[in-house]
Amino acid sequence: MFWFAEGLIYRRQDSVFHTIDPRVKLFVSIMLFSLSLLSNTILEFLIILSLIFFIGVLSKTLKRMAKTFVFSLSFLAMVFIINVLVGYDIMFSIIISLRFISVVSSTSIFFLTSSPDELELVMKSFHLPYDLIFAFVTAVRFVPVIMLDAIQILDSQRSRGLEIEKGNLIKRIKNYLPVLIPLIVQAIIRSEELAEAMESRAYGYSKKKTSYYSLRLRKRDYFAASVSICFMIAFILAIYFLHI
Amino acid sequence: MIEVKQLHFKYPTMKNYVLNNINIRIELGQIVAIMGSNGSGKTTLIKHFNGLLKPNEGFVKVFGKDTRDDSVAAFSRRVGLVFQNPDHQIFSDTVWNEVAFALKNFGFEEEVIKKRVKWALEFFNLIQYKDTSPLLLSGGEKKRLCLASILAWDPDYIVLDEPTVGQDFLQKEKLREVIKMLATRNKTVIIVSHDVEFIWRLQPRLILLSNGEVAMDDTCANVFQNNVLLDKCGIVKPQFVELFDQLTPLLTHPPLDVLEARSIFLKLMKKGE
């Protein structure tokens, strides 16, 4: 059902790229994102997109990137048509569309190749407030559980004669109440139980916590980071001095 | 009648079949228990009885109609399913409306709805809560509310998924009485349960599932004599059946309950004097 979101969801994969420190992956994503905003000609975008393509191959995520790509194409077509209708010239519209693709693909690189564990460690390294990080971790941990709950609730209500496909728009929205309310109630009950469990395991004992797990940069991380920086510098120089 | 023939089922996202070649017929007026280890397919099977799930191969017919030929709502009118967690269905602003929900969905008339809801709430001792929010009831009361909601529309088949979990002795006794009462009214009650002692007191027909297949379908007494199968399914015998095993030939059959066991022992001890 959520096929287009495939380009944003992490899945375990054994590729070299996945093993790179998540902070470096974040840097690569942000770098490509910024360069996409900076670029103005088709050649520039082709260079960026080829690099993204290369990373896609390296991390074995090309297929899923492509799925999001296909989704953004339809969105793209809309952007393109509106631009043309409003009166911007065709070249400009093409540039806008290419920028859109680049921005979306460069963002998805980070999310496709970083597990929620890594996201947590990145947030810790930026010294974000722990409550926020914990909220994020809990949310990701329980999303599949909540989805399962939703299915069970739907089964229960359908067994009581609820037909969610029937009726006009207003009736259909009303039909979602018997599913939404138990879902919300379950979420509230769950958060109460979580709170009890958290407190019982000394959450909030002190501001100073041990980090049993930490990120450590290795040779491959330095290598990837240097390559990215060189690419970035070369790209910027090429834009301003070679006027590509 | 519910007829299941050569039912094969697997979930779309999974490789293995959860149910393999199930063949069962359940008539009206029976009490049927379905037991088996976790993952044996019990809940998956009962979801076929009202069409929530449809077979990959084979068919399920309820009163002669294939479950693929009509909506879940249509089948639910005659086959009521009560799932394990009451919090998965309670949503209305009042207890009254909670029970009336299904009746409204099934198109009952206002007058009939009023009568049925009143009966159901009185029968389960919940009438005093009729204008209260159902979310404020205790766990046991919520379970009774779910049962009341189902019985209000008077289905012919009542399917209960683990109804005794978290229930204390008095609540279980009440449940047992309700089940017996329903059977006398020519309803069929199908129970999925782990609770061997509860099942033993009911003496139902017992269907044992193992690895998605029907391992045994017989009287409760016979199934609990099959040591090999019980071991395979990880099922512990009811204590009185085990007592009978240990004390044969002093006992001629496993006692149904403590009263029967007592009279048997009193007789035996008189003989010994």
Place this chain on the structure above:
Amino acid sequence: MLCGKLTPLIKFVDFTFSYLDSPTPILKSVNLEIEEGEFVLLVGPSGCGKSTLLRCINGLIPHLYSGTYKGKVIVDGEQVSEKNISTLATKVGFVFQNPENQIFMFTVEKDIVFGLENIGLDKEEISRRLEWALKILNIEHLRYRAPYELSDGQKQRVAIAGALVMYPKILVLDEPTSLLDPKTAYDFISTLKELNRSIGITIIVVEHRIDLLAKVADRIIVMDNGQIVFDGPFKEVIKEKNLHLYGITVPPIINLQNVLSESGVNFPRYSLDVKSFSEMVKKEVFKVD
């Protein structure tokens, strides 16, 4: 010569509690003493206050749930109302009923380590305790698994591990097996007994399934309506008449002995399971071999 008892590990002194939104007390003048190393079963009908009592031991009451708090609850020499929950977490471990909602992290290892990170232990100590907990609960093979890859029984074991690594003296469990099938429940309770025996941890468990705990609990406390009705060795209390009025499902074989005793039949020994009952009956009553 050893003289006197150690002060009780847990002590309730004339303790009354009502929740914030309720006028009636859920616990009424409770007096209770539990010694170190005991294995206590706490039972009673729904709403009798047993779950509330548990939460008074580790501080969830009054710190997370406020209300009217009268009397004293003393755990390991200190008043619960004067210590915060996070400190009490190193004395009292709590295992909840729902296996799902007490595992927060993405892997078993991370979840077990959660409490230790919170109390700021150094990495070597964390590592030591982690290995110990994985071993003692037989879950080493589950170390890197995600919660959705675990069965409910495995999740409950991980929950115990997460509590045990805090090295508590007391382990409190609120209906831990109610969502487990009988065989898994039996294994779980055996593990608890083994922990009680090997490391001497005091165990207080609320359960409806008496049959699982018959041979394992030293002491049983029956509550009703906020008060303790019966409190004593399991073998004594279980003989009481009318336990079923307190919502307790007395195991059939024990029920049979109680009922026969009322009819004037007394056996030489009181048995807690079918096997020992049958053997006793065959040898000593019917003189059969």
